[in-house]
Amino acid sequence: MTAAIIDGKAIAKDIRAELKEEIEALKQTGMTPGLAVVIVGDDQASHTYVNSKERSSKEIGIHSEVHRYPADYTEEKLLQKVEELNNDDRIHGILVQLPLPKHISEDKVIDAIAPEKDVDGFHPVNVGKMVIGKDSFYSCTPYGIIKMLEKENISLEGKHVVVIGRSNIVGKPAALLSLMHNATVTICHSRTKDLPAITRQADVVISAVGIANYVTADHIKPGAVVIDVGMNRNDAGKLCGDVDFNNVKEVAGAITPVPGGVGPMTITMLLFNTVKAAKAKSAK
Numbered sequence: 001m002t003a004a005i006i007d008g009k010a011i012a013k014d015i016r017a018e019l020k021e022e023i024e025a026l027k028q029t030g031m032t033p034g035l036a037v038v039i040v041g042d043d044q045a046s047h048t049y050v051n052s053k054e055r056s057s058k059e060i061g062i063h064s065e066v067h068r069y070p071a072d073y074t075e076e077k078l079l080q081k082v083e084e085l086n087n088d089d090r091i092h093g094i095l096v097q098l099p100l101p102k103h104i105s106e107d108k109v110i111d112a113i114a115p116e117k118d119v120d121g122f123h124p125v126n127v128g129k130m131v132i133g134k135d136s137f138y139s140c141t142p143y144g145i146i147k148m149l150e151k152e153n154i155s156l157e158g159k160h161v162v163v164i165g166r167s168n169i170v171g172k173p174a175a176l177l178s179l180m181h182n183a184t185v186t187i188c189h190s191r192t193k194d195l196p197a198i199t200r201q202a203d204v205v206i207s208a209v210g211i212a213n214y215v216t217a218d219h220i221k222p223g224a225v226v227i228d229v230g231m232n233r234n235d236a237g238k239l240c241g242d243v244d245f246n247n248v249k250e251v252a253g254a255i256t257p258v259p260g261g262v263g264p265m266t267i268t269m270l271l272f273n274t275v276k277a278a279k280a281k282s283a284k
C-alpha cells in the first residue's frame with residue numbers, strides 16, 4: 001500500500017480563500033480584523049514565522065502590526081505592551097511569538113493577554129474551556145490538524161488516536177481536540193514503555209516529539225493515518241518531521257509530509273482565530 005499524501009499547503013490555501021471572502025464581507029459592515037504580533041530577540045526561525053504571519057494576514061485583508069524588540073527587552077516593558085494591545089480597539093488578536101528570551105516568563109506574558117484576544121489559544125482560560133469541551137480559541141497547530149482531517153473527510157468518531165508528545169502547545173491540545181471529536185485517545189511520551197506496541201493499535205498517529213525518524217514503519221498499523229508535527233533538521237540540514245516518511249508511506253493509508261503538511265495549517269488557523277475574534281467583538 002502507498003499512502004495518500006495529505007497536502008497541507010493546498011488545504012491551507014482553500015481555507016485562506018474562504019477567510020478572505022469572509023473578511024471582505026466583514027469590511028462591508030465597517031469591521032476590519034486586526035492582528036498584533038510581538039517578537040522579542042533575534043531567533044532567525046521565529047523572525048521567518050513572524051514575517052510569514054504578517055504577509056499572510058495582509059494577503060487576506062487582516063490589519064497586521066508587528067512589534068519587534070531586541071533580545072534585552074525587559075519583561076516589564078513587554079507586559080506593558082501587551083496591556084496596551086489589550087486596550088487597542090483596532091486589534092482583535094494578540095500573539096507573542098515563542099520562544100521568548102530566558103529572562104522573560106512565558107507564562108506571565110501569556111497570562112497577561114486578554115483571553116478574548118488570545119488567538120494562539122495558549123491562555124489558561126482558553127485551555128480550560130477546551131478541557132471542558134467549550135468553544136474557545138484552540139491552539140493553532142492541533143486545531144490545524146483537526147481542520148485538515150475534516151477537509152480530507154477523515155472522521156475521528158470512534159477511532160483510536162495515539163498522540164506522541166505531551167507539550168501544552170501541541171500534544172495535550174491535539175489529544176483534547178481529538179477527544180472532543182469522539183476519538184478514543186492515548187497520549188504517549190518519553191517514558192512510555194513499548195511505544196510501537198501502542199502506536200500499532202492506532203487508527204490515527206499524531207507525532208509531536210521533535211526527533212527525526214522517531215516513528216518508523218513498524219510503529220504503524222497498515223492503513224492508519226499518520227500526522228507528522230515534527231520540525232527537525234536531518235544530518236544534511238534538510239527540514240524533516242518525526243516520521244520516517246519514505247518507509248511509513250508504504251504502510252500508512254494517509255500521511256502528512258514535512259514540509260507542506262501540518263506546518264502551513266498553523267498560520268492558517270491563526271488567521272482563522274483572528275477572524276473569529278473580530279466576529280465575536282462585532283457581535284457584542
Ligand SMILES: Nc1nc2c(c(=O)[nH]1)N[C@@H](CN(C=O)c1ccc(C(=O)N[C@@H](CCC(=O)O)C(=O)O)cc1)CN2
Pocket residue numbers: 049095096097098099120140141231239258259260261262263264265266267
Ligand atoms: N506564539 C507562537 N509561537 C510559536 C508557534 C505558535 O503557534 N505560536 N508555533 C511554532 C512556530 N510556528 C509559528 O509560529 C510555525 C512553525 C512552522 C510553520 C510552517 O509553515 N512550516 C513549514 C516549513 C517552513 C520551513 O521551511 O522552515 C512546513 O512545515 O511546511 C509555520 C509556523 C513555534 N512558536
